[in-house]
Each structure stands twice: as structure tokens, then as C-alpha cells.
Amino acid sequence: MRELTKEDVLAAVRGGSVYASGGGGWVDHGLEIGGAALAIGKPKLVSVDELPDDAIVLTCTAIGAPAGTDWQMLGKDYIKAVELIMEQYEGRIVGVMTPQNGMSSSINGWLPAAALGLVVVDATGDIRAHPTGKMGSLGLASSLEYETIQAVVGGKPELGSYIELVVKGTPARTSNILRTASDMAGGFIAAARHPLPAKYIKEHAAIGGISIAIELGKAIIEAEQQGTEHVLQTICGHTGGKLLARGRITKKDVHYAGAFDLGTIDLEEADGRVVKLHVMNEYMAVDGPDGERLSTFPDVIATLSLETGRPVSVGHIEEGAEIGVFVIDRSLIPLSSSVKDPSVYPEVEQAMGIELLKYLGTPSGSGV
The missing domain is CATH 2.40.390 (CV3147-like)
Incomplete structure (x- = not known):
């Protein structure tokens, strides 16, 4: 376990921008959300091996298309999405992870973690960015046995596009609903989903995904001088x-x-x-x-x-x-x-x- 720093924010954005594969959010948004996380708390990065097998980990993300122009995701929206799911779990959620690396998505969970006393788990649903929630769902996309809970928050109140939505059901059905909500909110929306035990994360995630992005980012920052x-x-x-x-x-x-x-x-x-x-x-x-x-x-x-x-x-x-x-x-x-x-x-x-x-x-x- 270690405390994340402003150097980690910049490195995660730099390295995450490569793994973004042309998507994965925006540099300014990543720096803004990372800075906000450090301003309100001390987010900590932990290995999944440091968590008990039954510790519940939540995926934090944003859903939409990077070229969308009429969306709004504030820091409080990321936090609210996590809170909506935490209300269902009575204190059992201990950590957050991201479904992918990206220009901002490497930092998706840092602000809710800092605000809500959770840890950031060093794992990703996919090392690179991808277009659908199913591609970051840790192999659960087609599962009929796993009932997930997903929440989205975002949009512009002044346009009537602000949405808060919580859905339960199979990953496939609920993911399609959230994509529609993202479109209705202006093209992008903050989300939290798939509460899962750490044991499952260990077996199905891309372990060390955040550290991989940070280490690449540090190498890039050093190389920029030359x-x-x-x-x-x-x-x-x-x-x-x-x-x-x-x-x-x-x-x-x-x-x-x-x-x-x-x-x-x-x-x-x-x-x-x-x-x-x-x-x-x-x-x-x-x-x-x-x-x-x-x-x-x-x-x-x-x-x-x-x-x-x-x-x-x-x-x-x-x-x-x-x-x-x-x-x-x-x-x-x-x-x-x-x-x-x-x-x-x-x-x-x-x-x-x-x-x-x-x-x-x-x-x-x-x-x-």
C-alpha cells in the first residue's frame, strides 16, 4: 500500500494516454479529477493481494464517446455514483478499480476513494481502453448467474439532461441501459458497477494495470526533456x-x-x-x-x-x-x-x- 501523489497523477495521465488507444477520456479531465482527489483526501494504491478474498471491490468508470460535446461529469458525479451502490452494501465495499487505462480513465476511482475512505486497487478490467462496458466486465458480460448493480450520474441540469440511475440485472442487459443513459445525458456519464470480491478480481482482472501506466508515464516525462x-x-x-x-x-x-x-x-x-x-x-x-x-x-x-x-x-x-x-x-x-x-x-x-x-x-x- 502506498499513498498516491501529484507526480502519480501526471504519470498516470501520461502513461494512460498511450494505453487509451485513441479514447479513454481527456488529459485535462484526468488532471482535474486527480488533483481533486489529492485536495480532499489521501487516496492509497493497494495490490489486490493486500485485500481479504471477500473484500468487495467496485469498478468506477465513465461511459460514452470521447467526441461527445454536450456532456457534463463533475467530480461529485463520480462520488455520487459510488455512493448509490455503497448504500446497497452496508459498508462492505472497501476498494475501487478502473475498467481500463486512459487519458483520464486511469484515475477514474481516485476521487471517490479519497472522498469515501476507500482504497484504489491496482488492477484494471482491461489494460487498454475499449468501447463497451462488456469489454471491461471481467468475463461477466454473458453471465446469467451474476446479478450486478450499476449506477450512473451526470448531465447538465440546466438542459434537463442530468440523470441519476441505478439498475440491477445481468451485466449484458444493464450495460446496454447505461449506454442509453449516457447518450441521453449528452454523450458521457460517470458510472460505478460490478461489486465483486477481491478473490474474483485476482483471478480475472489485468493485475497491476495502474502501476503499469504510472511507470510508463514516469519514463515519458523523463524522456520529454530530450x-x-x-x-x-x-x-x-x-x-x-x-x-x-x-x-x-x-x-x-x-x-x-x-x-x-x-x-x-x-x-x-x-x-x-x-x-x-x-x-x-x-x-x-x-x-x-x-x-x-x-x-x-x-x-x-x-x-x-x-x-x-x-x-x-x-x-x-x-x-x-x-x-x-x-x-x-x-x-x-x-x-x-x-x-x-x-x-x-x-x-x-x-x-x-x-x-x-x-x-x-x-x-x-x-x-x-
Whole structure:
């Protein structure tokens, strides 16, 4: 157990921005929520092994599409979502975790933990960001035996879009309800879900996910003093990842639909070779010029600015930008039960119009 610091906040945002895979929130929001957590309390990061097997851990997250523009999630909304579930558990919830890393999602639970006297558990539902709650549900997405409880809070009262909602039922049904609530609240909403014993977390989560993001972030911060190319080399060297392509964004065709950002982004290299990134909130796949698959979720897939070395989200990618496509093969990262669950793929494949599941056992392509 250790107390989280403002250096950890910045490092979690920097490292989490790589694992965000083009989504995972916003840098400013992550710094704001992390700063608020340190201002009101002393959040502590603990290994899941430090908790009794029957200790209840709650997942804290935000649901929606990063390009949504009419949402509002305040710090108090994250806290309220956790409180709504704690009311059902009479003091048995001792910790919070995040379903994924990201620009802000690595820090999702820090503020409720600080405000409510909980610990932050060093585990993630997925090491990288993903578009659906089912992909971060620790292998429970298709379970008919587990009755979950999920809560969402957020929206703008002045527009009549503020919502507080608590639902119980199967993970699949309740997750779909929360996605609709997110859309109704303006495109993004704070959430808490899936109270589970620590024993289950140990067996099904990506253990150490927060520390992995923080350590990468510290390496990036140190490398920034030596320029962009050193940052890119540091990200590759620290993670074992590689740059699949470097070039200019020639086409962005991404649209908002039902609390998702969907579409494709084309990058042209200096030799005219074009690679295509497939987007559903995050980068889910990369295809080569002949349509061959170069990388597929759950690989980490990120776009890095060739001017600054920093990750660029789907919402901030612009045509004409000089970008590197960075990938960490799934064999190099801890995988949770969520991303190995075949039931989480069909709805994403249908929405995107591409295949994902058949590539699950295939390593990503060669770097350039």
C-alpha cells in the first residue's frame, strides 16, 4: 500500500494516454479529477493481494464517446455514483478499480476513494481502453448467474439532461441501459458497477494495470526533456511496442452514433503506402494497404504525434497531422478475462463492419 501523489497523477495521465488507444477520456479531465482527489483526501494504491478474498471491490468508470460535446461529469458525479451502490452494501465495499487505462480513465476511482475512505486497487478490467462496458466486465458480460448493480450520474441540469440511475440485472442487459443513459445525458456519464470480491478480481482482472501506466508515464516525462524522437523511442523501449507506420493523416471519417464514435482514419506514409485505422471510440484494428490486418484489439493501438511524441485521441486527430501508429502486441500485456470472452465481440463487429474475434490468437504485424 502506498499513498498516491501529484507526480502519480501526471504519470498516470501520461502513461494512460498511450494505453487509451485513441479514447479513454481527456488529459485535462484526468488532471482535474486527480488533483481533486489529492485536495480532499489521501487516496492509497493497494495490490489486490493486500485485500481479504471477500473484500468487495467496485469498478468506477465513465461511459460514452470521447467526441461527445454536450456532456457534463463533475467530480461529485463520480462520488455520487459510488455512493448509490455503497448504500446497497452496508459498508462492505472497501476498494475501487478502473475498467481500463486512459487519458483520464486511469484515475477514474481516485476521487471517490479519497472522498469515501476507500482504497484504489491496482488492477484494471482491461489494460487498454475499449468501447463497451462488456469489454471491461471481467468475463461477466454473458453471465446469467451474476446479478450486478450499476449506477450512473451526470448531465447538465440546466438542459434537463442530468440523470441519476441505478439498475440491477445481468451485466449484458444493464450495460446496454447505461449506454442509453449516457447518450441521453449528452454523450458521457460517470458510472460505478460490478461489486465483486477481491478473490474474483485476482483471478480475472489485468493485475497491476495502474502501476503499469504510472511507470510508463514516469519514463515519458523523463524522456520529454530530450525531444520528440527520444520520447517515441522510450515508449517503444519501455513497453516492447513498435511503430507500425509514420505518415500524414489523409482522411478522417468518424461520426457520433448512440454514444459511440464510429468510422475510419487513413494514414499515408512517405512512400504512398496507406494504412487504415478502424475506430469505435478507440482504435480497434489497423489494416495495411492491401487490406491485410496488421493489428487487432486487444493489442494496444495508439496514434502518437510526430511533432510532440504525445498520444493524440480520435477526437483530436485532424487531416494533415503527422502521426505515428504505435502498437503493443497483446502477448506483452496482462489480459483480463474480459478480452478473452467471445461474447463481447459480436456487437462491436456488427457496429464496425469488420472482424475482430478471429484475430484474437494472431500476433500483430511487423513494425516499420
